Amino acid sequence: MSYINPTDFAKKMVDAGEAKVFMSTRDTLIRAYMAGAILALAAAFAVTVTVNTGNPLIGALLFPVGFCMLYLLGFDLLTGVFTLVPLALIDRRRGVTMKGLWRNWGLVFAGNFAGAFTVAVFMAIIVTFGFSEAPNEVGQKIGHIGEGRTLGYAAHGAAGMLTLFVRAVMCNWMVSTGVVAAMMSTSVSGKIMAMWMPILIFFYMGFEHSIVNMFLFPAGLLLGGKFTIMDYLIWNEIPTVLGNMVGGLTFVGAMIYATHYKTSPARIPDTADEQPLAVPAE
Incomplete structure (x- = not known):
């Protein structure tokens, strides 16, 4: 699969973060819009598969097709830039500032939401025949997801909020691992194989992904979900965004940067530890 070693792809991570800071507003918005739309369509696909088969594992196994597609096309998710862009700031790349970081995050958030919301409207039309009848089984499922993952957390108060936040942290731990995994190979098949595994984990485990939720919850509201x-x-989007930011930057970006990009000097052997092993007597 033309594997790239961690030291090399760590540099690619920092370079990618720098490039995103200086990307034009138009290109940033277009790439974010398309990423949000494709991931939303993949989520709709996974829900449809789950409803039709009655097996959530099959839906989770197939969901990563959208993630792989959008990254191979060079589009950007908020969860990905949470991990990559700060590395360019930490590395003190010339011209990279906090203002540039917030600009990138804000534009990608807006583009992702617009793309996901577009698909939410399209799916709401499809499952209700243009709002002329009650939602079909897939539409009902989407509405119930929105209820369970807002009011369900709210019913547990602070414990629910903590659970939501930790699920969001763990989500972007996996999703950003998928983003980095795409840099581990120079072949399409290698990139897909590496990306597929962590995305499958996040989706099947029910972790909270801010962009997937930009589709599920607006769609749920359009389809009559019993939440506001x-x-x-x-009780979802804001804590999820914060958790995604912490998970991606802390457990993926910072860790890889610290150990593979800014590698600490190797230990100098203690001369006392270099004595030859005793040869057992015969």
């Missing part, structure tokens, strides 16, 4: 916009924002 404020429920969505307070």
Whole structure:
């Protein structure tokens, strides 16, 4: 699969973060919009497969097709730039500032949301025949997901919020591992294989992904889900964004940067430890 060693792809991570900071507003928005739309379509696909087969594992096994597609096309998710862009700032790349970081994050958030919301509207039309009848089984499932992952957390109060945040942290631990995994190979098949594994884990485990939720929850509201916009924002989207940021930057970006890009000097052997092993008497 033309494997690239960690030292080399760590440099590619920092270079990618720098490039995203200086990308034009138009290109950033277009790439973020398409990423949000493709990931939302993959989520709709996975829910449809789960409903039709009755087996969530099959839906989780197939969901990564959207993630792989959008990264092979060079599009950007908020969860990915949470991990890559700060590395360019930490590395003190010339011209990279906090203002540039926030600009990139803000544009990618807006583009991802617009793309995901577009697919939410399209799917709502499809599962209701243009809002002329009640949602079909897939539409009902989407509505129930929104209820369970807002009001379900709210019912547990602070413990629910903690659970939501930790699920979001673990989500981007896996998703950003997928983003980095794409840099481990120079072949398409190698990239897909490496990306597929962590994305499968996040989706099947029910972790909270801010961009997937930009599709599921607006779609759920359009389809009559029994929760409100404020429920969505307070008991899902805002904590999920924060958790995704912590998970990607802390457990993926910072760790790889620290050990593979800014590698500590090797230990100098202690001369006392270099004595030859005693040869047992015959």
